Amino acid sequence: MTVAPTLVMGTAGHVDHGKTTLVKTLTGVDLDTLPEEKERGLTINLGFTSFTTPSGHRVAVVDVPGHRRFIKTMLAGAHGLDFVLFLVAADDSVMPQTREHLEILKLLGVQHGIIVITKIDLVEPDLRELVEAEVAELVEGSFLENAPLIGVSSTTGAGIPELTAAIDQMAGSIRPRERGAFFRMYVDRSFNVAGAGTVVTGTVLAGAVSAGDEVELLPGGGSARVRKLQRHGEDVDRARAGQRAAVNLKLVDKAAVERGDLLAAPGMVKPTYMVDAKLEVLAGYNKPLDHWTRVRFYLGTRETFGRVALLDRNEVQPGDNAFVQLRLEAPAPAVTGDSFILRDFSASWTIGGGRILDAHPTKHKRHRNLVVGDLERREAGYLEEIVELEVKKVGYFLARNDIAADLDAPLDRIGQAATALASAGSIITLAPKKSPWLIHREGWERLTGRLSDLLAAHHRDLPQLATGLSEQELRERVGRACGSAFPTEAFHSALERLAGEGRLREVEGTWALATHEAALGEADFAKLDTVRARYTDNPYTPPETDEIYKTSGLPQKVVKDLLEKMLAEGALVRVSREFLFDRAAIEAAREKLLAFIKEKGGITVSEFRELIGASRKYALPILTYFDGLGVTVRDGDLRRPGPKA
Ligand SMILES: Nc1nc2c(ncn2[C@@H]2O[C@H](COP(=O)(O)OP(=O)(O)O)[C@@H](O)[C@H]2O)c(=O)[nH]1
Numbered sequence: 001m002t003v004a005p006t007l008v009m010g011t012a013g014h015v016d017h018g019k020t021t022l023v024k025t026l027t028g029v030d031l032d033t034l035p036e037e038k039e040r041g042l043t044i045n046l047g048f049t050s051f052t053t054p055s056g057h058r059v060a061v062v063d064v065p066g067h068r069r070f071i072k073t074m075l076a077g078a079h080g081l082d083f084v085l086f087l088v089a090a091d092d093s094v095m096p097q098t099r100e101h102l103e104i105l106k107l108l109g110v111q112h113g114i115i116v117i118t119k120i121d122l123v124e125p126d127l128r129e130l131v132e133a134e135v136a137e138l139v140e141g142s143f144l145e146n147a148p149l150i151g152v153s154s155t156t157g158a159g160i161p162e163l164t165a166a167i168d169q170m171a172g173s174i175r176p177r178e179r180g181a182f183f184r185m186y187v188d189r190s191f192n193v194a195g196a197g198t199v200v201t202g203t204v205l206a207g208a209v210s211a212g213d214e215v216e217l218l219p220g221g222g223s224a225r226v227r228k229l230q231r232h233g234e235d236v237d238r239a240r241a242g243q244r245a246a247v248n249l250k251l252v253d254k255a256a257v258e259r260g261d262l263l264a265a266p267g268m269v270k271p272t273y274m275v276d277a278k279l280e281v282l283a284g285y286n287k288p289l290d291h292w293t294r295v296r297f298y299l300g301t302r303e304t305f306g307r308v309a310l311l312d313r314n315e316v317q318p319g320d321n322a323f324v325q326l327r328l329e330a331p332a333p334a335v336t337g338d339s340f341i342l343r344d345f346s347a348s349w350t351i352g353g354g355r356i357l358d359a360h361p362t363k364h365k366r367h368r369n370l371v372v373g374d375l376e377r378r379e380a381g382y383l384e385e386i387v388e389l390e391v392k393k394v395g396y397f398l399a400r401n402d403i404a405a406d407l408d409a410p411l412d413r414i415g416q417a418a419t420a421l422a423s424a425g426s427i428i429t430l431a432p433k434k435s436p437w438l439i440h441r442e443g444w445e446r447l448t449g450r451l452s453d454l455l456a457a458h459h460r461d462l463p464q465l466a467t468g469l470s471e472q473e474l475r476e477r478v479g480r481a482c483g484s485a486f487p488t489e490a491f492h493s494a495l496e497r498l499a500g501e502g503r504l505r506e507v508e509g510t511w512a513l514a515t516h517e518a519a520l521g522e523a524d525f526a527k528l529d530t531v532r533a534r535y536t537d538n539p540y541t542p543p544e545t546d547e548i549y550k551t552s553g554l555p556q557k558v559v560k561d562l563l564e565k566m567l568a569e570g571a572l573v574r575v576s577r578e579f580l581f582d583r584a585a586i587e588a589a590r591e592k593l594l595a596f597i598k599e600k601g602g603i604t605v606s607e608f609r610e611l612i613g614a615s616r617k618y619a620l621p622i623l624t625y626f627d628g629l630g631v632t633v634r635d636g637d638l639r640r641p642g643p644k645a
């Protein structure tokens, strides 16, 4: 026999309709074990057990309280259910919490269930038929509309085999819901076990967890390591989405954990103070919901207070729905796509609920068509559109892997969406390939526009220079102009892309506009002529290089380029570190010198000074230069002909 996946079955229905008794009949386990529960015959806490169906499906059971005072506990038990036993007592029929539980199950997205009419031993068949008709009317249009309906009596055992068969069939036919990519589990119980330490239980909502894994505790942010895992009382190595698990935690740094906390793969969930959602207000709610109503927000097993900002109206009528931004008073570990429930502040009414469309929105102003339009697109749920909206929201660079975590969507599906968006031109993807940076077309246009403006201004100020700005300076200045701090790696990828498109060019370690050519104005040419003339007009008193840089009135780089060009062309000769000389003057000096030595046999420094009409400051370097070339050799105070004379 193959081991079927574990499914989680919950109970639902009004108090005293026989939920806990039915669980005991099916599993043999009495879950009302608290002294108070025993004494008052009232389920107060969540009860957990499990059983195996005749064909071997393992079913975890969550029994919830049905009293209106314990709806909060019911909510904690109702998240993560695969299917539900929806109970109505034959002698009491549809009651307030019958309705409220059904609404909550609908809002939480439960999709399968079995309707169970209990206590059939207490009524005549015609009354039972009346109750069945009432229930059929109640579930019309809901996920239970076509559900099996079975009458049972826990007292006589009537209908129990039929119910067992129906559960067996359901457990065999339900396909696990599509779950998220990384591990998440809300804690529904936390206790200390002697010798083991902290143990928490919950339903694994998404991903999987293994013994030895590190997990994050949210929203507090502590961390813990999984020491041991159990399912249905047996040690296991791993627990997967859709399974109930008991997790023995080794808490780090005095972290504490309680019901309502989320255990998650480290770094994947960012707690949030705001969520955008489509809120459905129950038809049974007692009044229109006003803007800025203070509410209780239920997510997983957690309760958080907050307010409802109605984005496109001032009130929502019962039975109607609207886009809202929930502003929370404490951070919640929400993930886009999660279902939530709202109750009123006094905790006596369920207002409604819905699905989170954006777990990390920006703060919205009310009555903005654009905001509502974007939420409509998110609600439509096409991953491509949602990815586009996420990228647009961030403004500039967003790492693909971060979107996958934010949306709790598989990386390959995000990747496909990004590829489609890129080929449609609505986003740009940048290196590296293994986790590309995504940027929305609008952000890209803005960024490249600012970048071009900055470089154009730079080239306008210094047209003589071929160089542009350093990468760091560009990143900081364009970032400031865009009101964003760009990740180094992402910005680099953007520049490379622009270079690849032929819009930018790397010049001597800077980035310049590809269209820019170092250009000199007329005045600049005159200045360059002056520089040239300094070498030719009085050839034996040339300027020192440092001095000409300072006095030329041109950027040093331009003068340097000119001098290097003149050296390369042979118009100038480097005589010493400080001095360049006009080549013709040096050639003339050499000829005069050689003629003098030929006649006199040698020459002193002062004789050479006189010969060329230059001061010692210039004459000496020229002689030293000739020594170096081997034209002359020193002999005491004299220079005599050298080997290259
Ligand atoms: N006669 C009769 N009584 C039942 C049946 N099922 C439950 N009860 C009784 O109904 C009361 C409430 O049952 P309980 O399981 O605690 O209801 P819950 O509040 O829905 O969990 C208890 O006194 C049960 O003994 C049934 O099938 N027949």
Ligand SMILES: [Mg+2]
Binding pocket: 016, 019, 020, 021, 042, 043, 064, 065, 066
């Ligand atoms: Mg009960």
